[in-house]
Amino acid sequence: MRISHLPSQHSQTVRLLQITDTHLFADPYGCLLGVNTAASFQAVVGEIQASQVDFDAIIATGDISQDHTAESYQRFVDGIDHWSQPCFWLPGNHDYQQEMQSILVQSTLQRCDSVLVGEHWQLVVLDSQVKGVPHGRLSEEQLSLLDTALSTNKDRHTLVLLHHHPLPAGSAWLDQHQLHNQEDFWAVVEKHNNVKGVVCGHIHQALDIEHKGRRVMAAPSTCIQFKPDSDDFALDSTNPGWREIELHQDGTIITHVGRLKGTEFQPDMNSTGY
Ligand SMILES: Nc1ncnc2c1ncn2[C@@H]1O[C@@H]2COP(=O)(O)O[C@H]2[C@H]1O
Numbered sequence: 662m663r664i665s666h667l668p669s670q671h672s673q674t675v676r677l678l679q680i681t682d683t684h685l686f687a688d689p690y691g692c693l694l695g696v697n698t699a700a701s702f703q704a705v706v707g708e709i710q711a712s713q714v715d716f717d718a719i720i721a722t723g724d725i726s727q728d729h730t731a732e733s734y735q736r737f738v739d740g741i742d743h744w745s746q747p748c749f750w751l752p753g754n755h756d757y758q759q760e761m762q763s764i765l766v767q768s769t770l771q772r773c774d775s776v777l778v779g780e781h782w783q784l785v786v787l788d789s790q791v792k793g794v795p796h797g798r799l800s801e802e803q804l805s806l807l808d809t810a811l812s813t814n815k816d817r818h819t820l821v822l823l824h825h826h827p828l829p830a831g832s833a834w835l836d837q838h839q840l841h842n843q844e845d846f847w848a849v850v851e852k853h854n855n856v857k858g859v860v861c862g863h864i865h866q867a868l869d870i871e872h873k874g875r876r877v878m879a880a881p882s883t884c885i886q887f888k889p890d891s892d893d894f895a896l897d898s899t900n901p902g903w904r905e906i907e908l909h910q911d912g913t914i915i916t917h918v919g920r921l922k923g924t925e926f927q928p929d930m931n932s933t934g935y
């Protein structure tokens with residue numbers, strides 16, 4: 662298992678910044694359904710800086726690239742380069758792991774399976790990608806990695822990270838692309854009592870609910886947003902954004918979604934998919 666350490670800084674509270682579904686292109690003018698994804702990503706990074714968000718690490722929860730190019734991954738690296746905090750990333754359905762592995766190893770970026778965070782927490786970072794299709798699945802290997810990390814660090818509160826949503830989000834078109842073997846995932850989680858939360862990307866909308874006694878959270882994409890509770894594909898006019906997550910030593914999670922202001926990054930609302 663690839664294990665990393667994140668020492669807690671000033672206090673025992675650890676702050677994470679979730680950035681997800683950037684869908685970047687090699688072309689700086691590349692657009693997804695009318696939104697220039699490089700520009701919206703840069704605007705989100707700029708707004709995080711302007712709002713002086715305090716964080717100890719970035720978690721990038723997949724779909725970093727839309728065109729699978731090394732240049733698109735380099736664009737992500739360049740966008741967060743000015744931050745000295747580490748970035749832990751995992752693949753989404755749109756990612757090409759070969760390019761990711763070669764580009765996202767620079768400076769502070771790391772692909773690891775488990776991060777021991779301060780004295781009280783761990784992150785388990787899972788790969789739910791099934792090559793070439795939009796839905797997710799956790800292999801036997803990933804399920805066993807989760808099980809091992811939870812039993813090895815049973816005294817640490819745990820936040821599990823994966824790209825695909827491990828429960829229906831309430832939109833039929835999107836739920837066909839959810840984590841297909843979610844019963845297997847929850848069976849492992851329910852064997853242990855240290856999982857306090859699960860964080861995903863993929864659904865391009867904010868979510869913060871309780872499921873099987875654990876917190877499940879998702880963040881807005883840095884580009885286009887999907888309309889919640891819509892059985893057919895539909896975009897939402899809410900702005901690109903991010904999620905901040907505070908992990909407290911007693912196991913409490915405090916979280917907040919931040920978004921851009923203004924109307925610069927409205928998608929083509931009549932789009933029917935991509
Ligand atoms: N109209 C559509 N119907 C079903 N799936 C779609 C549609 N448009 C896009 N998708 C896929 O659904 C995925 C959901 O989010 P992704 O960013 O992974 O990328 C999306 C596409 O792969």
Ligand SMILES: [Fe+2]
Nearest residue numbers: 682724863865
């Ligand atoms: Fe996505």
